[in-house]
Amino acid sequence: MNKFHIGLVVNPLAGLGGSVALKGSDGAETAALAQQLGAEAKAPQRVAQALEQLKELSAQIKISTGAGLLGAASCELADLPCEVIYQGQTPSTAEDTKTLAQRLIDEAGVDLLVFAGGDGTARDIYAVCPEQQPVLGIPAGVKIHSGVYAVSPRAAGKVIVQMVSGELTTVTHADVMDIDEAAFRQGTVRAKRFGELLVPAELRYVQAVKMGGKESDELVLADIAAEVIENMEDDVLYIMGSGSTVAAIMEDLQLPNTLLGVDVVKNGELIAQDVTARQLEQWVITEQQPAVIVVTVIGGQGHLFGRGNQQLSAQLLAHLGKDAIRVVASKRKLQQLAGRPLLVDTGDHQVDDALSGVIRVITGYHDEVFVQIAAP
Template sequence: MSVFSIGLVVNPLAGLGGSVALKGSDGADTAALAQQLGAEAKAPQRAATALLQLADYADRIKIYTGAAGLGEFSCEQAGLPYEVVYQGAAPTTAADTQQLARKLVDEQHVDLLLFAGGDGTARDVYAVCSAEQPVLGIPAGVKIHSGVYAVSPRAAGKVVAQMVRGELTSVTHADVMDIDEVAFRQGQVRAKRYGELLVPAELQYVQAVKMGGRESDELVLHDIAAEVIERMEDDVYYIMGSGSTVAAVMQELQLPNTLLGVDVVYNGEVVLADATARQLEQLIVDAQVPAQLLVTVIGGQGHLFGRGNQQLSPRLLRYLLAQHDVNGLCAVATKRKLQQLNGKPLLVDTGDTELDDALSGVIRVITGYHDEVFLQIAAP
């Protein structure tokens, strides 16, 4: 019987800042402050909860880990055999996470690297792991924004148990994300994608990045805004449609926004605010300038055009279609909003039936940072 090797990395300081309202625990100073305020380490216990799901497979696994809080304590609590291959510092640092992970991957060649922590820990693992090393995170931090974590410690254990049993387990690359904690404590959400790690693709157990209901709307809107802004180019007129999702982009650009109207942005400045259809045609179509439209789903029926954004005239839309085709009409929406459509297509009702037919088909909708879904557009 083959033995499944597991490398276990626990960041014992992960999650310390949550209970004492520090909104994270990145950095030794923050972790020390959290402990002074009475915070208790949760990560070793959460790692043990995951390992308990492997109790029936003790003779089929071999765990390599770090001393004390880096994993040893968790293995002891779960009653599983283990081998300590790294000692670490006291208190531990990000360097310990990286050095232990590197040793487990490069020297022990583990089948799976299992780690407990938050988004900072995921970044540390990403820094030393190849793109083809299977990993899985046990959620233990304040910020769990990355798609490399299971939805809970028990879920993480169940995924590992499937792998130990040899059950067919697909893998996929998932985003490693992290938030600027300093900005977050000041009420600003600034997320950044650092790369990808290879994780089991068990959808019922592994967290999907930016899925509605699993993260705050603020984070999702920020991610959408980050993706849109990354795509923006100089010397292009950006027609910013109405709605709160588009408003999030304008907020990230630090520009004034007409929530229920249409604005135009050019090289980082609003050049036309609360525009009428005629003003848009004069600025864009009559001048024959390069332009792109940012639009979101309006109304409960899933309309892209014809509900609340009639300023986007058929003439303007035809001009934009000629430049870009339908995927040049940049659509944005949260997955929560799209899920409320219950599989129904997006709708267009421009008042021009030929244009509606031209718009029908498949469109990519930005739902997060480097995250898109394909949806059908139909003319009602």
């Protein structure tokens, strides 16, 4: 199984203004003034408190970060190895935060971007972060109005442990907020919403739980279908796999469905039914048509590919990549796996390895969880 890849960004200046009554640390001048007044950086130590929760899982994780106070120092304090991919400036700036985060997302391809700071840091992360990149904030700043932070460093560590351990971890969009520091220093709280980031939350049944706390299959499938259909893009081939969960999506689209086969939808219309691997490879690989695969989990076994959907060939999967896969399943079906990972057996071990790791599973309307994929 691939290691869970964590990207770490620490704003070493976060929180400097708090102890010296500056109401924040935004801007190089404010940070410099705070240090002149005797403030000491606390962010690296707070990050180490979160990372210490991961010691027993060190063999299952990989941490990529920046040099020194940008992250490596916190890993050293927590006695965890890390890969340094960025050096940064001294003293660090907001551009260091953005550049490091961008590299961790685009070049390192991290499963989870963890950052430490306050609302200003959250804004910097939001500025460079794709909508579907999972992130988690470790609170280290003076101002924490954003909903993207854990309640404490130790709590952040516990959430990461939950994800690394393969427990069902719901993800949700949370607000990035910030206040006008100049106005705040004059006694006025003027908060502004800047956007949303995708963050892990405690496991909870939101859209899916009905009827006394138990999942109603009919309502759960309707929620899943609504989520998938809402996010369908124009002029993209949607390759709809077999199984009753995918069939529910086709039913909501009011389209015929091959329960034990693969159908293709484009612009809300059925363009091919019960297709073969060769047909799919012709459209997607030869003709270079953009495509997304919608697939569910075989109940009890946990197989995604290689059992009953061989039309989704290794060549097709290698061409499209993991980002083009939308996995749909109820939380009940996932919990029946009792913590076992989802399985892929495409017949090509390199493709199986590329698909391994963490994937988000759509479990309801605006409701997703993290699940591990393994290549047996």
